[in-house]
Amino acid sequence: MDNYQEIIASLKQRFPEGTVTHRKDKKGVYIPNQVYTDRLETATGSEWDKEIKELDISVPHRYVKAIVQIRIGPYTRDGYGVSIMNGDPAAEPKLIRTAVDQAVNEAFIDAIDTYEMGWKDLAPYKLEDWAGNPALAHLLQSGPPAGVEVGAAPMQSFAVSNHKCLKCKANLTIAEWELLGRIPNLNRESMVYCFEDIPAHLKRKLPEQVLTDFEEKRNNERRST
Incomplete structure (x- = not known):
């Protein structure tokens, strides 16, 4: 496969804005498996x-272990x-199916993680975990969303959205x-604020460089209008 390095570079690209999903229990964020599968495809x-x-x-x-390649x-x-199966799988066989699905999905995500897929998207939410390490500061640098060609016309990022x-x-x-x-661990669906x-x-909580870049771009936008 002559284009393997190109494929890996594509896997690492940032996903479109809004891809990262907040968990229903508000304990962290994740990227759905379907998104990773689509990127692989x-x-x-x-x-x-x-x-x-x-x-x-x-x-x-009462456990299931999976290895996915x-x-x-x-x-x-x-x-x-x-x-882990919370219950008696002998009495409730469907618990086994659920546990198998969970273990396989977890193994799939674990394998995906070795390609650094989604790291750029998850980094702002993981500053107190792995993303706060200085060696990974480059993940917080802004870049074009996946699907936007380099050299294409810039997005009108200061256009008005539908969020109030x-x-x-x-x-x-x-x-x-x-x-x-x-902003790490912020649920944008319930905490919506203008700057x-x-x-x-x-x-x-915003990374200093992210805040600086935003203010600079906003000031430039105001001067040009």
């Missing part, structure tokens, strides 16, 4: 494969996943909406 031209190499179902100990051409990556500020009721610009997505009304304690 697009980047490889459907020339990839997923194999469940190992599936260990322990009814007595992703193959792109001659290259492979393995991922591991474990799921909870405080002043004004419509946010697209840039303001995207900025909210950079001026973002609470100080939340604004302080």
